Amino acid sequence: MKLYDCSVAPNPRRARIFLAEKNLSLEKVEVDILGGENLAPTFLAINPRGLLPVLELDDGTRIDEVMAICRYIEELQPEPALLGRDARERAVVTSRQRKMEFDGMIAASEVFRNQHPQFAQRSLPGAGTDVLPAIPALVERGRQTLARFFDWLETYLADAAYVAGDAFTMADITALCAIDFAGWVDITIPPANTRTLAWYERVSERPSAQA
Amino acid sequence: MKLYDCSVAPNPRRARIFLAEKNLSLEKVEVDILGGENLAPTFLAINPRGLLPVLELDDGTRIDEVMAICRYIEELQPEPALLGRDARERAVVTSRQRKMEFDGMIAASEVFRNQHPQFAQRSLPGAGTDVLPAIPALVERGRQTLARFFDWLETYLADAAYVAGDAFTMADITALCAIDFAGWVDITIPPANTRTLAWYERVSERPSAQA
Numbered sequence: 001m002k003l004y005d006c007s008v009a010p011n012p013r014r015a016r017i018f019l020a021e022k023n024l025s026l027e028k029v030e031v032d033i034l035g036g037e038n039l040a041p042t043f044l045a046i047n048p049r050g051l052l053p054v055l056e057l058d059d060g061t062r063i064d065e066v067m068a069i070c071r072y073i074e075e076l077q078p079e080p081a082l083l084g085r086d087a088r089e090r091a092v093v094t095s096r097q098r099k100m101e102f103d104g105m106i107a108a109s110e111v112f113r114n115q116h117p118q119f120a121q122r123s124l125p126g127a128g129t130d131v132l133p134a135i136p137a138l139v140e141r142g143r144q145t146l147a148r149f150f151d152w153l154e155t156y157l158a159d160a161a162y163v164a165g166d167a168f169t170m171a172d173i174t175a176l177c178a179i180d181f182a183g184w185v186d187i188t189i190p191p192a193n194t195r196t197l198a199w200y201e202r203v204s205e206r207p208s209a210q211a
Numbered sequence: 212m213k214l215y216d217c218s219v220a221p222n223p224r225r226a227r228i229f230l231a232e233k234n235l236s237l238e239k240v241e242v243d244i245l246g247g248e249n250l251a252p253t254f255l256a257i258n259p260r261g262l263l264p265v266l267e268l269d270d271g272t273r274i275d276e277v278m279a280i281c282r283y284i285e286e287l288q289p290e291p292a293l294l295g296r297d298a299r300e301r302a303v304v305t306s307r308q309r310k311m312e313f314d315g316m317i318a319a320s321e322v323f324r325n326q327h328p329q330f331a332q333r334s335l336p337g338a339g340t341d342v343l344p345a346i347p348a349l350v351e352r353g354r355q356t357l358a359r360f361f362d363w364l365e366t367y368l369a370d371a372a373y374v375a376g377d378a379f380t381m382a383d384i385t386a387l388c389a390i391d392f393a394g395w396v397d398i399t400i401p402p403a404n405t406r407t408l409a410w411y412e413r414v415s416e417r418p419s420a421q422a
Contacts, residue, residue, distance in 0.1 A: 068302045075301070138346065
């Protein structure tokens with residue numbers, strides 16, 4: 001197996017942290033998103049959507065979408081469980097992971113892309129659309145959505161040590177990557193969210209956070 | 212178990228079709244989204260995010276997010292498998308389902324909400340944000356994204372009878388609901404996409420499509 005990766009990009013980082021928590025080390029192929037390599041013919045032949053990460057299995061099957069990759073890895077190596085330990089917990093992790101993704105990762109991406117000069121004509125990531133000019137109103141919408149993300153996160157951490165309960169899961173990985181991504185546009189954890197601040201320090205200290 | 216539902220809304224329909232394919236019939240509680248009932252205190256006490264569907268387990272646990280609900284149901288009643296039959300297939304279904312969701316469901320929602328007078332001050336679904344005025348530029352972005360969605364769908368159906376392979380799965384359910392949602396804003400399958408047109412007719416004829 002090998003992972004098409006981009007060391008500076010937030011979504012590939014989610015996969016790298018997941019693999020590190022599983023103590024798995026895969027061959028990695030670096031793709032330079034900032035240089036546009038993900039939208040060049042060589043990589044589009046690997047993933048026509050032009051997105052990273054992509055996991056290539058030994059039989060040649062290529063799996064894109066970070067959650068599909070993580071789900072596959074979870075079945076390959078179940079311990080430690082990062083997607084939940086039983087049916088109910090897996091449902092809770094799935095639900096909270098998605099909230100962290102929709103209100104966190106995607107909102108941070110909207111703020112970042114729609115104000116960065118490099119993406120002035122590419123409001124959406126990936127291939128398959130024509131020119132899509134940046135939409136400045138999405139910067140404000142993304143900011144409000146991130147405020148809601150921080151609210152949910154503080155609420156979840158009132159009940160448990162981690163985002164989806166008493167164990168570190170994919171929901172924590174996505175929340176951590178969303179926060180660090182939001183930091184690129186100078187949006188940070190509100191100072192009043194003391195549980196989130198303490199959680200952030202704990203999860204950032206895990207060795208996997210450096211992956 | 213019971214399902215908080217909204218009979219006219221596209222996301223609850225995904226859960227209803229999933230349940231119908233499993234031949235499961237749950238108690239349903241109708242919540243009137245068009246009348247704003249999902250954002251009123253009674254429902255916010257059930258789901259603070261104000262979104263549907265929500266599955267309530269017999270122990271009182273409430274699971275929101277349609278994919279979390281479907282994942283729970285899949286474990287409760289594995290047959291017929293709608294999320295894949297082995298690890299590789301589950302990864303493919305997860306990946307394609309997400310493409311149908313991001314480029315289909317969410318794009319249709321952006322086109323619909325950002326041009327409909329009812330949502331003039333609510334560009335995003337759900338509770339927890341302040342006033343978010345509609346963003347007209349998202350109508351065009353959503354249209355382009357749906358064009359990409361139709362392209363992927365036609366490509367997938369070149370290889371197999373269903374969106375993620377030779378069996379009907381959640382990826383088909385999401386694609387079907389996205390297409391019918393796009394129809395609300397008069398966006399339809401391109402006439403040249405003959406495989407998609409034939410597939411659409413087949414999946415629409417399944418009894419579950421009426422759920």
